[in-house]
Amino acid sequence: VGKKVLHIGLFGLGTVGEGVVELLLRMENENKDYELILEKIAVKHLKKQRSVSTPPHLLATDPREILENPGIDTVIEVIGGVNQSKEIILQALRKGKNVVTANKALLAREGELIFNEAVRNNCYLGVRASNNAIYRLAESLVFSPFKMEKLIGIFNGTSNYILTQMEEEKEDFSSALKKAQAIGYAEQDPSEDVDGYDTANKLIVLVGLVFGYFIPLESLFIEGIRKISYEDVLFAKELGFKIKLLAIAQRGGEELEVRVHPALLPGNEGLAQLDGIENGVEVRDEIGVEVGMQAPGAGKYPTAMAVLEDLVCIANGRRSSFPWQEKRLNLKKMDEIKTKYYLRFNVLDRIGVLAKISGILGNHNISINSVIQKGRGRGVNNTVPIIMLTHEAKEKDIQSSLQEINSLSVVREESLLIRVEEGIC
Numbered sequence: 453v454g455k456k457v458l459h460i461g462l463f464g465l466g467t468v469g470e471g472v473v474e475l476l477l478r479m480e481n482e483n484k485d486y487e488l489i490l491e492k493i494a495v496k497h498l499k500k501q502r503s504v505s506t507p508p509h510l511l512a513t514d515p516r517e518i519l520e521n522p523g524i525d526t527v528i529e530v531i532g533g534v535n536q537s538k539e540i541i542l543q544a545l546r547k548g549k550n551v552v553t554a555n556k557a558l559l560a561r562e563g564e565l566i567f568n569e570a571v572r573n574n575c576y577l578g579v580r581a582s583n584n585a586i587y588r589l590a591e592s593l594v595f596s597p598f599k600m601e602k603l604i605g606i607f608n609g610t611s612n613y614i615l616t617q618m619e620e621e622k623e624d625f626s627s628a629l630k631k632a633q634a635i636g637y638a639e640q641d642p643s644e645d646v647d648g649y650d651t652a653n654k655l656i657v658l659v660g661l662v663f664g665y666f667i668p669l670e671s672l673f674i675e676g677i678r679k680i681s682y683e684d685v686l687f688a689k690e691l692g693f694k695i696k697l698l699a700i701a702q703r704g705g706e707e708l709e710v711r712v713h714p715a716l717l718p719g720n721e722g723l724a725q726l727d728g729i730e731n732g733v734e735v736r737d738e739i740g741v742e743v744g745m746q747a748p749g750a751g752k753y754p755t756a757m758a759v760l761e762d763l764v765c766i767a768n769g770r771r772s773s774f775p776w777q778e779k780r781l782n783l784k785k786m787d788e789i790k791t792k793y794y795l796r797f798n799v800l801d802r803i804g805v806l807a808k809i810s811g812i813l814g815n816h817n818i819s820i821n822s823v824i825q826k827g828r829g830r831g832v833n834n835t836v837p838i839i840m841l842t843h844e845a846k847e848k849d850i851q852s853s854l855q856e857i858n859s860l861s862v863v864r865e866e867s868l869l870i871r872v873e874e875g876i877c
């Protein structure tokens with residue numbers, strides 16, 4: 453049997469694209485039973501300074517040089533964005549080319565369309581690089597005969613780094629964010645990371661692969677970490693928890709609960725122990741088997757490596773695992789979820805305030821597990837924080853009681869709620 457040769461067209465020579473080229477160059481002299489040949493690289497700016505040097509004849513700006521080249525059988529898309537990348541991927545698949553992409557934002561929005569196009573054209577669609585670590589887990593879940601029951605994950609290294617800084621350095625969100633930006637862990641516009649969208653994109657891809665269909669981004673509950681203060685992180689610690697930005701997917705009968713938000717996790721086990729830019733995930737299946745995995749967050753080489761793993765799969769004739777479109781579960785409405793809550797109220801330091809708040813919560817069927825009230829009044833408003841941990845309650849009841857509590861004259865800031873999750877492993 454002859455050597456399998458892949459003829460590759462690469463779209464994008466930014467962080468990930470350069471990583472891919474570097475790794476391909478490093479592999480050149482290795483003796484493998486396949487060969488990966490880079491035929492063309494499409495970029496936006498031909499003359500831009502790059503940290504890898506490529507022969508000038510490889511670079512192009514016209515996508516047709518790849519898409520309409522019958523000699524190219526495999527396309528890597530690492531340009532990002534949604535519209536152009538979608539057209540590039542669909543056109544490549546329609547021409548019968550295999551596609552490897554790192555584009556989780558696109559997959560989260562158009563995953564179904566793209567996977568269907570790949571199936572229709574009998575092409576390999578590689579999506580490992582959209583989140584390598586998580587993909588490995590998804591792959592093992594896809595092949596498990598048992599259904600996944602619950603998954604919780606930390607999918608965003610930037611947010612996790614910021615939360616760790618807040619705890620360790622007693623810094624507020626904004627100064628921890630500045631630090632993350634200064635060392636290159638956060639973008640100048642950090643919204644994708646800290647407002648939960650990146651986590652949501654990865655969750656949609658993972659749920660898509662495991663449950664067989666892609667949840668529309670609009671129907672997902674997404675909340676980021678901006679409202680959390682370092683005091684919350686410290687109060688949580690005092691109560692035995694850590695605050696993490698979580699991706700959560702849970703199956704219950706015919707219903708699927710999928711959400712992204714910060715949550716308190718029991719502090720001395722599993723995911724709560726993941727600090728800094730680490731990512732991780734914990735899963736329990738229907739027979740109760742629990743698996744946990746820790747992995748480095750994304751970045752140039754882990755992502756480029758994941759692209760290469762997909763190329764090697766193609767070269768070895770493997771087929772990609774596609775969502776199998778099992779019966780679609782109903783998405784549970786956020787109002788209907790039940791969990792425990794951490795509540796922070798900033799109130800005037802007056803007698804009877806605690807009783808008033810507890811009374812309102814009680815009227816909404818919410819019972820309190822523990823309370824922390826610290827110090828005398830401080831600051832211009834003479835306010836004190838009251839922290840409460842509730843027993844399990846319905847989101848709808850919590851939301852309506854907070855509305856009522858916020859309208860009290862003794863409450864001087866919008867009250868904060870953070871959901872509480874139990875770890876799996």
Ligand SMILES: NC(=O)c1ccc[n+]([C@@H]2O[C@H](COP(=O)([O-])OP(=O)(O)OC[C@H]3O[C@@H](n4cnc5c(N)ncnc54)[C@H](OP(=O)(O)O)[C@@H]3O)[C@@H](O)[C@H]2O)c1
Pocket residue numbers: 463464465466467468469494495496497498500529530531532533536554555556557581582583750751752755
């Ligand atoms: N960076 C990471 O750690 C990471 C991790 C996981 C996944 N990803 C995903 O990987 C993708 C790429 O990320 P990145 O960080 O490498 O982005 P990046 O550094 O901004 O690079 C984007 C590249 O795409 C090129 N480009 C833009 N529009 C183009 C077009 N229409 N045709 C051809 N080339 C075009 C740019 O060309 P010029 O250089 O000529 O301007 C640039 O080289 C994104 O989907 C991202 O979500 C990234």
